Amino acid sequence: MFAQITRIVRWCLLLLLCIPVLAGLVGVAFPALGYFPAIGANTFSLDVFKELFARDDIWQMVWLSLFSGVGSTLVAMAGAFLLLASFYQSKWLSRVQGLLSPFLVFPHAAAAIALLFALSPSGIFARIAAIGTNTVIPGTSDTLFPYDSGGLSVLLALSLKELPFIILMALSVMSQPLVKSKLSGYIKVGTALGYSPSAVFFKLVIPTVFAQIKLPILAVLVFATSNVEIPLILGGNNPSTLAVAIMHWFNHIDLSMRLLASSAAVLQVAVSALALLLFLGGERIVVYVGKIRLAKGNRRFSDGLVHGAAYSIVALYVSLISAVVYSVFMFSIAKQWSFPFLLPEGTTLLHWNTAFEALATPLSNSLLLGGLVSTSALGLVLFTLESEQLKPAGLNADRAFSVSLFLPLLVPGVAFLYGLVWFQQLVLQNAVWFHTYIAHMVYVVPYMFLSMAVAYRKFDNRYAMVAQSLGKTPWQVFYYIKLPSLFGAIMVAWALGLAISFSQYLPTLLASGGTIATITTEAVASVSGSSTRLTAVFVIIQGVMPLVGFVIAWYLPAALVKQGSRVSAVEKKSRAVLHGA
């Protein structure tokens, strides 16, 4: 009975991930081919594509998307591997992990805004550089950051944001019991053969784990080529990246622009696919060259250079984080803070008051939506994982499952979300919360599944076998043994789901048609507003909110354990007394 329910839930999860994406793709394909009855376009043709490709700037947009997307993924991946190569066997690893982990749950929009505070021509670094020199803000035309037409600032921001994700993905693969024991053997053998630590890492560790982190990296690549928030906040406008253009065209007052937007969305899918092909092709070349170099048997792998680069990356993150924290906090309480002073002139809590008044509704919307999404996604994910253990699927079914799991991450959101909205308006026009809920689920479920699956695989299944042999039904085993044993991991997954839901910009904006304001949509909107200081408050709130979930996730299990161990503390005392006697 329970086993059947879990199998049904597994199917629900699959459908929940696949239907919105596929429906969304169909929903943009029709208008792209000229079929859009709402504005009287009833005939299929390729005219819309002709119009799209006739634009002067279209190829430049495609290039910007490709360049910033592929470039940032490569930079982030290289950075992540350099850091791991230097730190994977040192006691610093956990500190580096601790430094980078908050980035994972820091929304993309907030990260982009935060970089604006640190690196813009009037940002904190410029202020430091301007000490003792002229007091004029450098002109914006000749600076690299932000809004450069080459896409470098977008590339930089994306790499900074994706590097922690790749590191944490790699570490979670490397900490799986089977992989871990295999790797520690490889490391011993490699070291005994005289290979230096970074040579061991690049020649033995990476080839072993890369297959397992490839899918997440491909998801990063698709995300980077089609992301909206970061190029919207940091990118140039003439032209923008393709994804940003799509968003502007879709939101244009002139509804006929929807046709153009839809065709561009189809083009975006092609661009992301091309990025994937380039990456996979590059991988083949690296593997080929790598094999030749493996056979050469060089014992060193530019160890000095690797270490130097790794320390520079850490230094970069530390200085950026401290600069951002300092300037955002100062701006949020500044009365006035003009260039090039390092301290604001006078402080006030006015912006905080204004923000809290303005954010009451967005805040409760975010919490309600996040709570609903994260809690229900957790249920789906746990039942799905349980169904796998109750009745393991075949190899092919397993592979199909993991591809569908990644489907929403491998299809650009900006492409399918618009089509999804079109469908949702056809089916249930007024169920705004439901639509937004579905759009969030599509993004929350995959990450939550990845996070929970690691914990589930680490669970010693003999506990379940013992409980079963004591006469407990599969449901009882799940409820009384697995859930309590995995409580810590479950809470972390829940907090992760909450954080991901908080950070959604495009899905919220589109699915709700702008009627559900969240912290993230308000923060992005505030960038183009007048008050830098109010934006600073928004960034702080955005950064703190995901942490709330994690604090609960860390505190709650510890508190429960403490309650349980109070009994044992008393016992220890009585035992000590016994021993004394």
Add this chain to the structure above:
Amino acid sequence: MALSLENLVVSHAQNALLKVNVCVNDGEILTVMGPSGAGKSTLLQAISGQLHAPFSVSGKVKINGVVVNDKAAHLRKVGIMFQDALLFEHMSVAENIAFAMPSGSYANQQAKMDTIDEMLGAVDLKGIGERSVTTLSGGQQARVSLLRTLASTPDVVLLDEPFSKLDIALREQIRSWTFKQLKERNIPAVLVTHDKEDSLAAGGQIIELSPC
């Protein structure tokens, strides 16, 4: 005639892994020996009903004359013990045992707790019911683990190298105590082990599995 394995063949995909044809009487302890990879643990999983695809079972597993091949694992009344005690860490000692007791077998919670106290007292573990299982020594854990299995009133008990992690001094003591408990209750048991001593102490039939 309590546990009989009639022409039991366990296969992986299409390849036969092991063949057994044996009868274990009430209170008898059958020892299964063989090198690693011979499928000793797999045999136990076949008996307890915890073998999943790509493994398959043919032949019959009979408990007290009833064929249980198609019964779900939790309905077979087959207790299983591993080399680790595997006590549930989120429960106290008493809760671990209470969890194993068939529901509805005691008039009230108090009767249940009294029985547990009695069981613990009988094995020199009086008064540890409220303790958290992580505070127990290895020997205490092993004893609680067997008490837990016995509390579920199993028809058959399977022992998967249960003594291999205990140190030598403790090992003999726990072993003879475990066998005594099983024989007193007339429970047929299957013991999987590498250790000749174990098989001699068990005193039942010995079968040697060889990879086929």
